[in-house]
Amino acid sequence: MGISTRIEWTDATWNPVTGCDKVSQGCKHCYAERQALRLQKMGQANYVNGFKVTLQPQTLEVPLHWKKPKRIFVNSMSDLFHEEVPILYIQHVFIIMREAHWHTFQILTKRIERLLGFDWALVWSDNIWMGVSVEDTSVVSRIDSLRECTAKHKFLSLEPLLGPLDDLDLTGIDWVIVGGETGPDARPMDAAWPQAIRDQCLSAGVPFFFKSWGGSGRINCRTIDGQAWEQFPGNNP
Numbered sequence: 001m002g003i004s005t006r007i008e009w010t011d012a013t014w015n016p017v018t019g020c021d022k023v024s025q026g027c028k029h030c031y032a033e034r035q036a037l038r039l040q041k042m043g044q045a046n047y048v049n050g051f052k053v054t055l056q057p058q059t060l061e062v063p064l065h066w067k068k069p070k071r072i073f074v075n076s077m078s079d080l081f082h083e084e085v086p087i088l089y090i091q092h093v094f095i096i097m098r099e100a101h102w103h104t105f106q107i108l109t110k111r112i113e114r115l116l117g118f119d120w121a122l123v124w125s126d127n128i129w130m131g132v133s134v135e136d137t138s139v140v141s142r143i144d145s146l147r148e149c150t151a152k153h154k155f156l157s158l159e160p161l162l163g164p165l166d167d168l169d170l171t172g173i174d175w176v177i178v179g180g181e182t183g184p185d186a187r188p189m190d191a192a193w194p195q196a197i198r199d200q201c202l203s204a205g206v207p208f209f210f211k212s213w214g215g216s217g218r219i220n221c222r223t224i225d226g227q228a229w230e231q232f233p234g235n236n237p
Contacts, residue, residue: 005073005076007073007076007211008209008211008212008222008230009071009106009177009209009211009232010071010072010073010106011070011071011072012066012070012071012072012073013072013073013076013077014059014062014063014072014073014074014075014105015046015056015059015075015076015077015078016055016056016057016059016060016074016075016080016089016093016096017053017054017055017056017075017077017078017079017080017082017085017089018036018046018047018049018051018053018054018056018075018077018078019036019049019050019051019052019053019054019077019078020032020033020051020053020077020078020079020082021053021082023110023111024110024135024138024139025135025136025138025162026110026133026134026135026136026139026159026160026162027110029160029181029183029184029185029186029187031182031183032051032076032077032078033051034183034184035077036050036051036077037050037051046059053078053082053084053085055085055089057089060092060093060096061096063096063097063100063103063105064096064099064100066100066103067102069102069103069104070103070104071103071104071106072103072104072105072106073106073108074093074097074105074106074107074108075107075108079108079109079110079111080093080107080109081109081111081112081114081115082111082114083111083114087118087121090118090122091121091122094122094123094124094128097125097127097128098123098125098127098128100127101125101127102127103127104127104129105127105128105129106129106131106155107128107129107130107131108131108132108133108157109130109131109132109133110132110133110139110142112132112142112145112146112149113145115130115149116145116148116149119148119149119150122150124150124151124152125152126152126153128151128152128153129151129153129154129155129174129175130146130149130151130153130154130155131146131154131155131156131157131175131177132145132146132156132157133157133158133159134156134157134158134165135158135159135160135161135162135163136161136162136163136165137163137164137165140165140168143156143168143169143173144169146173147171147172147173153174153175153233154172154173154174155173155174155175155176155177155233156173156175156176156177157177157179158176158177158178158179158197159177159178159179159180159181159211160179160180160181160182160186160187160189160214161178161179161180161181161189161193161194161197162181162187162189163193164190164192164193164196165193165196165197166196166200167200168197168200170200170201170204170206173204173206174206174207174233175206175207175209175231175232175233176197176201176206176207176208176209177209177211178194178197178198178208178209178210178211179210179211179212179214180194180212180213180214180215181214181215182212182214182215183215186214186215187215188214188215189213189214194210194224195224195225198210198224198229207231207232207233208229208231209229209230209231209232210222210223210224210228210229210230
């Protein structure tokens with residue numbers, strides 16, 4: 001199943017896998033889990049298993065039918081590198097992404113160490129971007145691990161941002177996305193945290209995209225110091 005999306009930094013989502021498990025504090029109020037359980041109650045066929053990891057091979061060729069180039073968030077409802085996703089299936093996903101070369105595929109994982117275990121078995125093309133999710137200092141090592149993989153383009157999703165991330169090493173990082181937590185019981189994001197990350201990106205020359213303040217209750221929910229930050233690699237305002 002592939003659909004348009006309200007996620008500001010992408011054009012569409014594609015979910016050849018659905019379902020996941022919590023691995024760190026950023027997962028506590030998982031939006032994907034809430035959505036999957038809602039779709040299960042509605043009888044949506046792809047979510048008959050709720051949020052249990054499920055392969056969706058019937059969706060594999062969806063991007064090939066989208067002829068207009070898109071930025072595509074891969075597995076917005078899962079993690080491609082979850083331990084229950086077979087390597088052969090992951091390789092099949094990569095074949096489709098390479099074949100659909102007119103799209104840009106954006107993959108995010110919290111399981112970068114598993115990826116590194118078989119990175120040698122994947123073929124990265126220019127249109128496949130690899131990113132890690134980092135919510136606080138307890139998992140900042142994911143950034144170092146990301147640098148080790150052989151993807152040609154690498155990015156960070158610092159969302160939901162749950163604490164300050166000072167002195168980030170942005171070497172080899174092509175893009176940084178920041179956002180607060182949304183939904184019920186959203187944990188607040190201090191104003192100083194995204195401001196500091198923006199300043200680090202400006203200093204390092206790394207494109208910075210501010211998604212939102214999340215559940216912080218701010219009126220100007222997508223601006224920092226009165227300015228919107230929607231930079232993309234190669235296309236900075």
